[in-house]
Amino acid sequence: MREKFLAKDYVNNDYKDIVFNRRSYRRFDPSQNISRDEIVEMLDEATITPSACNLQSWHFVVVDNEEARNKVKAVTMPFNYPQLETAPVTIFILGDTHSHKVYREVWTKVYEEGRITKEKLDAIFNSFLPMYEKADRDFLIKDATLDSSMLAMQLLLVARAHGYEANAWAGYNSKDLVATLNLDNERFVPIMAISIGKPGEEPTESTRYDVNSKINFLA
Amino acid sequence: MREKFLAKDYVNNDYKDIVFNRRSYRRFDPSQNISRDEIVEMLDEATITPSACNLQSWHFVVVDNEEARNKVKAVTMPFNYPQLETAPVTIFILGDTHSHKVYREVWTKVYEEGRITKEKLDAIFNSFLPMYEKADRDFLIKDATLDSSMLAMQLLLVARAHGYEANAWAGYNSKDLVATLNLDNERFVPIMAISIGKPGEEPTESTRYDVNSKINFLA
Numbered sequence: 001m002r003e004k005f006l007a008k009d010y011v012n013n014d015y016k017d018i019v020f021n022r023r024s025y026r027r028f029d030p031s032q033n034i035s036r037d038e039i040v041e042m043l044d045e046a047t048i049t050p051s052a053c054n055l056q057s058w059h060f061v062v063v064d065n066e067e068a069r070n071k072v073k074a075v076t077m078p079f080n081y082p083q084l085e086t087a088p089v090t091i092f093i094l095g096d097t098h099s100h101k102v103y104r105e106v107w108t109k110v111y112e113e114g115r116i117t118k119e120k121l122d123a124i125f126n127s128f129l130p131m132y133e134k135a136d137r138d139f140l141i142k143d144a145t146l147d148s149s150m151l152a153m154q155l156l157l158v159a160r161a162h163g164y165e166a167n168a169w170a171g172y173n174s175k176d177l178v179a180t181l182n183l184d185n186e187r188f189v190p191i192m193a194i195s196i197g198k199p200g201e202e203p204t205e206s207t208r209y210d211v212n213s214k215i216n217f218l219a
Numbered sequence: 220m221r222e223k224f225l226a227k228d229y230v231n232n233d234y235k236d237i238v239f240n241r242r243s244y245r246r247f248d249p250s251q252n253i254s255r256d257e258i259v260e261m262l263d264e265a266t267i268t269p270s271a272c273n274l275q276s277w278h279f280v281v282v283d284n285e286e287a288r289n290k291v292k293a294v295t296m297p298f299n300y301p302q303l304e305t306a307p308v309t310i311f312i313l314g315d316t317h318s319h320k321v322y323r324e325v326w327t328k329v330y331e332e333g334r335i336t337k338e339k340l341d342a343i344f345n346s347f348l349p350m351y352e353k354a355d356r357d358f359l360i361k362d363a364t365l366d367s368s369m370l371a372m373q374l375l376l377v378a379r380a381h382g383y384e385a386n387a388w389a390g391y392n393s394k395d396l397v398a399t400l401n402l403d404n405e406r407f408v409p410i411m412a413i414s415i416g417k418p419g420e421e422p423t424e425s426t427r428y429d430v431n432s433k434i435n436f437l438a
Contacts, residue, residue: 001426001427002239002240005235005238005239006235006236006239006240008235010234010235012234013233013234013235014232014234015229015231015232015233015234015237015376015380016224016225016227016229016232016380017225018234019224019264019267019373019376019377020221020224020225020264020267021221021225022267022269024269036436040430040431040434043430043433043434044430045238045239047427047428047430047433048238048239048241048427049372050241050243050375050387052389054425054426056427056428056433058433059433059434059435060433060434060435061434061435061436061437062434062435062436062437063437064436065437065438067438068436068437068438071437072437079346106428110426115426127298142364145361145364145365145368146364146368146371146389146410146411149364149365149368149369149372150368150369150371150372150387151372152365152369153268153368153369153370153372153373154238154372156269157234157238157376158238161234161235168269168369170271170365181435181437182435182437183435191365192365206273207220207273207329207334208220208266208267208275209266209275209325211259211262211263211266212259214262214266214275214277214278214279215259215262215278215279215280215281216278216279216280216281216400216401216402217255217280217281217283217287218280218281218282218284218287218290218291218400218401219284219286219287
């Protein structure tokens with residue numbers, strides 16, 4: 001899958017510009033739509049993110065129409081209305097605590113297609129998979145949270161490679177969000193929302209602590 | 220701070236190559252050192268990551284010498300010895316659940332230096348800060364986990380911009396890790412380790428699910 005991305009022409013392929021000129025925008029130009037094809041493309045690119053044991057414990061709900069926006073607005077804190085209302089698309093990233101349940105099936109298929117050896121298949125099934133099958137919910141939530149947050153960062157950068165700006169936010173009612181998104185509350189946990197579009201304002205400037213205050217070297 | 224990064228010459232500034240040719244390496248060339256100056260530089264660049272309310276709830280412990288490696292090896296699962304033993308540097312990323320406690324002091328300083336208005340300072344202190352001051356530990360851990368995981372993704376890419384490869388891993392004894400790193404167990408939570416260096420083997424190939432199986436559009 002990586003080859004198709006490497007062959008593609010991005011609007012912006014300048015790593016420095018993508019990373020260091022990224023800012024959080026809270027107002028977008030609502031007249032600039034993003035097609036569903038391009039949304040799927042961006043998510044496909046973002047899923048190149050690594051994940052614990054390659055379980056890919058993430059899931060996406062795309063909000064790109066007025067009716068959907070109104071549904072999630074009902075569980076969103078008013079502070080975050082600007083980005084929700086003005087961005088043509090807001091992608092809710094959820095952690096999937098059941099990702100290990102589909103894993104066995106998926107890797108059996110990869111083995112049957114001759115893409116991995118029996119030894120590799122056995123190693124997958126006998127090493128870490130039983131650990132996940134026996135894990136408690138807190139462990140599964142933590143793993144899904146790590147995977148999905150890493151993916152969120154990747155998506156912020158992907159958006160800029162596509163010529164858009166973005167804002168990551170989590171100001172919603174976590175208890176009600178998953179049901180509002182028509183997903184199973186037992187399986188999925190809210191991670192964050194990412195609003196994407198063309199900018200409709202100047203971005204917020206921010207600062208960072210001196211990095212030395214954040215580092216210890218272990219002797 | 221962004222200007223200094225934008226002015227810099229990176230070994231690799233090709234976004235597509237950095238993102239889509241990134242692989243997980245589990246063995247590095249132990250003869251290729253990374254200077255502490257460059258480690259600090261990479262962490263400085265990675266902290267351009269956005270965070271909830273700009274609390275920057277991350278902390279780093281750098282393991283770059285034999286004595287330190289042996290200390291963490293004692294709490295690491297044998298499965299992860301290869302990257303720990305061969306990488307010249309492994310950076311432990313911790314979530315800082317007390318980040319809001321230093322926030323008041325830091326922003327007062329920013330205001331006193333004339334960099335923000337009194338209105339902006341009041342908005343910071345009166346809106347979300349009280350929410351953090353009243354939050355329970357689970358909330359603070361989740362926030363720190365999101366911030367730190369996003370930063371971890373950024374660090375994996377930064378490493379490639381510097382011409383290195385990396386591996387993110389979390390196979391350690393979480394209960395004992397923080398004390399082993401000489402940090403306060405009450406304040407810091409383990410997120411993941413990132414080993415960085417020049418490759419010492421071919422990377423592991425992996426696959427991703429069809430992204431369409433991960434997406435719902437909300438009507």
